[in-house]
Amino acid sequence: TKIELAMEMLDRANERGHLLFQWVSGDCAYGDAHEFRKHVAGMGKWYCFEVYYDTHIWTDDPAWKVPPVMENRRGRKPKHTKPTEGSPPAVTASSLVSSIPDNQWQRICLREGDKGPREFEFARLRVFEKWNGRPGPASWLMIRRSLQTEDREIKFYLSNAPETVSISEMAWAGCQRWSIEVDFKLAKGEVGLDHYELTKYRGWYHHITLSMLALAFLKAVQRQWGEKMCAGYCS
Structure with a gap:
C-alpha cells in the first residue's frame, strides 16, 4: 500500500542519514492513517x-x-x-x-x-x-x-x-505539499520527468533519478540567484 511504501522510504532515508529531516507532511491519505502517524512519531520526527x-x-x-x-x-x-x-x-x-x-x-x-x-x-x-x-x-x-x-x-x-x-x-x-506540486509541474515541463517510454523498472528509475537531479540543480540556481521569498516565513 501507499502507507507501507511511505514507511519503508522514511525508514531507509533515516537509516542512511544522507537526507537530514525533522518534519514529515502529507495530504489526507497519509494523515488519516493512524499507523503512519504513529510510525513517524516513533522515529522521533514531527509530522x-x-x-x-x-x-x-x-x-x-x-x-x-x-x-x-x-x-x-x-x-x-x-x-x-x-x-x-x-x-x-x-x-x-x-x-x-x-x-x-x-x-x-x-x-x-x-x-x-x-x-x-x-x-x-x-x-x-x-x-x-x-x-x-x-x-x-x-x-x-x-x-x-x-x-x-x-x-x-x-x-x-x-x-x-x-x-x-x-x-x-x-x-x-504543513503546507509544503503545494511547493512539491509546483516542483512536479516544473519537472515535467523543464526536465522531462514524464517523458519516457520504458518497460523495465531499472530504466524508469534511472530516468526519474536523472530528472530529479536536474531539477535539484535548477532549484539550487534559482535559490542562489534570489528566488522571491515572503517575509512571513523563510526556510
Whole structure:
C-alpha cells in the first residue's frame, strides 16, 4: 500500500542519514492513517498531516480508564481502557472553527507565488487524537483558512510537534505539499520527468533519478540567484 511504501522510504532515508529531516507532511491519505502517524512519531520526527474535516478528536482529556475487576467475576481481567462517566465526547475538527476567537487567527505568508504572496490565516489548539476509535496522544490541531470570507476554504492538520514550535514553522511544514506540486509541474515541463517510454523498472528509475537531479540543480540556481521569498516565513 501507499502507507507501507511511505514507511519503508522514511525508514531507509533515516537509516542512511544522507537526507537530514525533522518534519514529515502529507495530504489526507497519509494523515488519516493512524499507523503512519504513529510510525513517524516513533522515529522521533514531527509530522504535520492534513486531515479530513470530520476527523474526530478530543479537546479535553478523554479520561478513559481500565474498568475495575468485579467481585466474583470469572474470566480474564479487563486490560483495555473504556470511557467513564466523566469522559467527554469526541468532536469533529470542523466543529471547532466557530469557537476560535478572531484575535487568535494569525495571517502568515508562506511564500511568493506566481500570482503574489500565498497568505492564509492560521489558528491552532491542543487536542487529543483518536486512533482506531481509542484515545491517542496529545497533539496540535492546526486550522488554515483563506482570506476571502465568501466560499472560504478551510483545511485541517494534526501535528505532534512540541509546544515550543511556532505556528509559523508548523504552517510552513504543513503546507509544503503545494511547493512539491509546483516542483512536479516544473519537472515535467523543464526536465522531462514524464517523458519516457520504458518497460523495465531499472530504466524508469534511472530516468526519474536523472530528472530529479536536474531539477535539484535548477532549484539550487534559482535559490542562489534570489528566488522571491515572503517575509512571513523563510526556510
